[in-house]
Amino acid sequence: MSEGLLSAAGYGLANVVLALAAAPLCEGIVRKVTARVQSRKGPPVWQPYYDLLKLLGKEDIEVGESPSMQRFAAYLSLGATLTLAALIPMGGRVPLDGWADAILLVYLLTLCGVSTLLAGLAAGSPYSLIGSSRGMMTMLTLEPILAVAVIVGAIEVRSLRLDAILSASLFAGPGWPLAGLVMLGVMVLALQAFVERVPFDIGEAETEIMEGALVEYSGPKLALFKYARMVRLFVYCALFVGLFSPLGQGWIYPLGLVAFLAQTLVLVLLVTLVGATHARYRIDQAIRYFAVLLAVSVGALLLAAVGM
Amino acid sequence: MPARKILNELKQRFEGAILRVDIPNDARLFLYVAPEQVRAICRHIFREMDARYVISIGMDDRPFSGQFLVAHDFAFEPEHVLASVMVHVPASDPRIESISPDVPAANWAEREMRDLVGIEAVGCPSQKRLVLPDGWPDGVHPLRKDVPWDFRPENYDENRTFAFDEPPAGCTVVPFGPFHPTLDEPAHFRLFVEGEIVRGCEYRGFMVHRGIEKLGEAVLTYNEIPMMAERICGICGCVHSVTYAQAVEQAAAIRPTARAEFIRTIMLEIERLHSHLLWVGLANHILGFDTLFMQSFRMREPIMWLAERITGNRKTYGLCVIGGVRWDITPEIKGEILSVLDKLEKEWIPVAKAVAGDRNLRKRTQGVGVASKSLVKEVGLIGPMARASGVGIDARKDHPYAAYDRVEFDVITQDGCDVWSRVLVRVLEVFESIKIIRQCLERMPAGEIQLKLDGELPAGRVGISSVEAPRGESHHFVVTGDDNRPRRWRVRAPTYQNLQGIPAMIKDQQLADMTISLGSIDPCFSCTDRLEVIDIRSGAVTVYSPAEIKALARGQGIG
Numbered sequence: 129m130s131e132g133l134l135s136a137a138g139y140g141l142a143n144v145v146l147a148l149a150a151a152p153l154c155e156g157i158v159r160k161v162t163a164r165v166q167s168r169k170g171p172p173v174w175q176p177y178y179d180l181l182k183l184l185g186k187e188d189i190e191v192g193e194s195p196s197m198q199r200f201a202a203y204l205s206l207g208a209t210l211t212l213a214a215l216i217p218m219g220g221r222v223p224l225d226g227w228a229d230a231i232l233l234v235y236l237l238t239l240c241g242v243s244t245l246l247a248g249l250a251a252g253s254p255y256s257l258i259g260s261s262r263g264m265m266t267m268l269t270l271e272p273i274l275a276v277a278v279i280v281g282a283i284e285v286r287s288l289r290l291d292a293i294l295s296a297s298l299f300a301g302p303g304w305p306l307a308g309l310v311m312l313g314v315m316v317l318a319l320q321a322f323v324e325r326v327p328f329d330i331g332e333a334e335t336e337i338m339e340g341a342l343v344e345y346s347g348p349k350l351a352l353f354k355y356a357r358m359v360r361l362f363v364y365c366a367l368f369v370g371l372f373s374p375l376g377q378g379w380i381y382p383l384g385l386v387a388f389l390a391q392t393l394v395l396v397l398l399v400t401l402v403g404a405t406h407a408r409y410r411i412d413q414a415i416r417y418f419a420v421l422l423a424v425s426v427g428a429l430l431l432a433a434v435g436m
Numbered sequence: 437m438p439a440r441k442i443l444n445e446l447k448q449r450f451e452g453a454i455l456r457v458d459i460p461n462d463a464r465l466f467l468y469v470a471p472e473q474v475r476a477i478c479r480h481i482f483r484e485m486d487a488r489y490v491i492s493i494g495m496d497d498r499p500f501s502g503q504f505l506v507a508h509d510f511a512f513e514p515e516h517v518l519a520s521v522m523v524h525v526p527a528s529d530p531r532i533e534s535i536s537p538d539v540p541a542a543n544w545a546e547r548e549m550r551d552l553v554g555i556e557a558v559g560c561p562s563q564k565r566l567v568l569p570d571g572w573p574d575g576v577h578p579l580r581k582d583v584p585w586d587f588r589p590e591n592y593d594e595n596r597t598f599a600f601d602e603p604p605a606g607c608t609v610v611p612f613g614p615f616h617p618t619l620d621e622p623a624h625f626r627l628f629v630e631g632e633i634v635r636g637c638e639y640r641g642f643m644v645h646r647g648i649e650k651l652g653e654a655v656l657t658y659n660e661i662p663m664m665a666e667r668i669c670g671i672c673g674c675v676h677s678v679t680y681a682q683a684v685e686q687a688a689a690i691r692p693t694a695r696a697e698f699i700r701t702i703m704l705e706i707e708r709l710h711s712h713l714l715w716v717g718l719a720n721h722i723l724g725f726d727t728l729f730m731q732s733f734r735m736r737e738p739i740m741w742l743a744e745r746i747t748g749n750r751k752t753y754g755l756c757v758i759g760g761v762r763w764d765i766t767p768e769i770k771g772e773i774l775s776v777l778d779k780l781e782k783e784w785i786p787v788a789k790a791v792a793g794d795r796n797l798r799k800r801t802q803g804v805g806v807a808s809k810s811l812v813k814e815v816g817l818i819g820p821m822a823r824a825s826g827v828g829i830d831a832r833k834d835h836p837y838a839a840y841d842r843v844e845f846d847v848i849t850q851d852g853c854d855v856w857s858r859v860l861v862r863v864l865e866v867f868e869s870i871k872i873i874r875q876c877l878e879r880m881p882a883g884e885i886q887l888k889l890d891g892e893l894p895a896g897r898v899g900i901s902s903v904e905a906p907r908g909e910s911h912h913f914v915v916t917g918d919d920n921r922p923r924r925w926r927v928r929a930p931t932y933q934n935l936q937g938i939p940a941m942i943k944d945q946q947l948a949d950m951t952i953s954l955g956s957i958d959p960c961f962s963c964t965d966r967l968e969v970i971d972i973r974s975g976a977v978t979v980y981s982p983a984e985i986k987a988l989a990r991g992q993g994i995g
Contacts (some may be wrong), residue, residue: 162727165727165731166726166727166729166731167730167731167734168730254608254609254610254611254629255610258610258632258947261632300687305821326724326725326726327724327796328558329724338617357611371560404726404727405799406724406725406728406796407720407723407724407725407794407796408723408725408800409795409799409800410946410948410949411632411946411948412946413631413799413800
């Protein structure tokens with residue numbers, strides 16, 4: 129028992145370290161590729177590391193309506209994201225093997241959204257409040273899609289255990305995985321929104337509401353938020369791979385990791401290209417789009433329930 | 437003669453009220469009318485004769501005629517006539533009946549007249565300040581001749597603030613500006629927002645008025661003003677310099693050389709190219725589509741380089757002098773212009789196609805920032821704003837100047853009345869500009885680029901001129917004077933009118949659409965304010981008071 133716990137902690141910690149180390153690189157790749165699409169040279173891929181270090185080294189300024197809530201929101205954002213990272217398989221086995229259930233995932237993802245909400249409330253400026261309200265609307269329509277994906281997986285493998293669901297569970301059911309394929313489509317279309325990139329960076333929208341909830345953030349606290357956002361890109365891609373891709377699962381050590389990283393990179397590139405070729409949607413347009421996706425995913429849930 | 441025809445109609449209707457008439461040429465009409473009839477005459481011109489309101493000008497004419505002078509300028513598009521309805525106002529009682537109730541577009545101009553010249557428009561619906569800063573003392577009007585150009589009021593009240601309207605019930609206030617990432621210049625919109633829906637707004641701009649007109653009337657000379665006029669705007673400066681030069685030339689009955697007219701046309705179109713490419717980029721940036729933003733700026737760069745090749749500068753061309761231009765276009769430069777244009781055209785065709793077919797872009801812009809045809813008329817919207825609402829006005833066609841009567845081009849119109857139509861109009865106008873420059877290069881006659889002018893320009897003459905800037909008609913009003921400088925020089929930049937349409941355009945739409953709606957008029961606050969942005973180095977952590985900032989800006993240091 130204690131040995132199992134130890135190894136779980138070890139795997140979890142390894143995941144956190146991997147996510148912290150790789151996320152800024154992913155961001156760097158996003159920036160570089162975007163720059164290339166835009167006929168720019170772009171910053172070096174290491175730039176996000178420098179940016180974070182620079183922000184972390186700046187003076188920590190207390191501002192806004194409620195500085196302590198603002199600080200808490202920044203910790204919560206990165207904390208929730210890293211906890212999530214600790215639970216998701218990244219080229220190895222699922223860290224909490226047999227103990228955690230998938231509902232925890234949905235809670236943690238919601239907590240990431242809640243942190244943005246708190247940040248906006250803490251700043252108390254009209255722009256941050258608009259950012260928060262947009263973030264909330266997005267969360268309310270988007271989170272159910274992810275929940276449906278998890279539940280479809282749970283139905284296919286007849287288990288809510290995390291390790292069972294994150295082993296390409298959506299295709300694991302007997303027979304042709306129609307529900308899984310529908311969910312794959314839905315999740316590909318929703319990925320951009322989960323990672324809050326153009327055309328769904330509505331809650332930040334620099335040119336409209338000046339970064340929304342983050343408007344009053346600076347220095348180390350901003351670094352935490354930015355870091356959390358980068359890690360979220362990495363973690364969502366990992367989650368996506370875990371839910372849908374059997375490639376690399378159960379492979380021996382370096383091979384599994386390489387397969388995982390390669391698939392994550394493909395998803396990051398996809399996010400980059402979509403981001404570089406779209407204009408931002410308005411919140412009402414986005415919500416309508418999410419609503420359609422949600423309706424389709426509920427259809428997939430019904431399919432899974434009847435065993436297709 | 438169209439100007440005479442307009443005069444005859446007005447004479448029939450208002451026989452005794454027209455005191456004096458001046459028709460210097462077919463395209464200009466100056467009427468001096470009796471003060472008690474001015475509102476009726478303007479209403480008739482605006483409503484019955486369907487002329488477009490351009491601007492109102494107030495002038496301190498006391499040293500010359502002992503009276504104040506007010507001019508209301510109108511444009512008769514089909515007749516190709518620019519008309520000015522002028523009224524003398526007694527010095528002892530500088531009041532005139534407001535025309536804003538009949539001509540809503542005159543609202544700002546009348547407020548500016550009260551602020552700067554101290555002529556009260558009685559019955560103007562808005563009595564708030566427009567141009568003067570909040571702390572400026574009442575009763576001091578900087579454009580009066582007895583106020584020196586470097587006047588600083590002793591009793592400036594730092595603590596006086598602007599009285600904003602109360603938001604309507606159920607609305608919260610979202611301040612948009614004075615500094616906002618999408619505004620490159622200070623301007624303040626107080627938005628009244630219900631949820632994400634904008635229910636109304638109040639505008640407070642003119643934050644850093646530079647008093648360029650005062651400088652022109654008090655310090656500079658005829659040929660120095662074009663250099664200053666160019667600095668009114670960082671994007672369409674050449675337009676102001678040409679408009680000013682043309683207004684003076686019309687007043688003094690001078691015609692620049694034919695070659696100069698062609699060179700002016702070429703430079704104006706080069707300016708339009710860079711401005712439209714800039715706008716397409718910025719509009720896409722506002723919508724979060726940064727790829728087209730970057731690509732459009734990349735394509736714009738050779739145009740900037742071209743301007744530098746011709747004039748020695750990327751932006752401030754220093755082009756105009758009265759009666760001509762400074763820079764010639766050599767055969768060598770001609771070849772370079774043609775090759776840059778060819779490359780731009782080749783690159784712009786796919787952009788135009790991609791934009792026209794982009795569903796994502798269309799979703800964000802269609803039905804957004806709607807300016808109906810009646811709004812165009814009421815507020816006097818101009819340029820791409822009017823053309824995107826199906827009103828085909830274009831000063832290049834309607835009031836031909838420079839060499840525009842010797843080239844063929846189309847006036848691009850769309851009838852969506854929304855941001856999407858404005859995008860299309862500007863994207864397509866790029867091709868027309870390319871066409872115009874090519875024709876100019878081909879048809880440009882040889883010869884002098886400047887007129888030899890001996891002696892002084894005659895004083896007391898009035899000149900008006902309109903030039904189609906990238907964002908609409910730019911209009912200058914000049915009264916020539918002694919001392920080698922004008923008595924009055926009034927600049928009406930296109931944004932001055934277009935900005936007045938914003939409250940109606942953003943009402944009852946999403947807050948997210950605010951920036952692109954505002955962006956769609958291609959706002960140029962510096963033109964409107966004639967302002968200056970002051971850069972303050974922030975080395976040490978110091979908080980400056982407004983007075984200290986002012987002292988810094990004036991180079992006095994902080995005591």
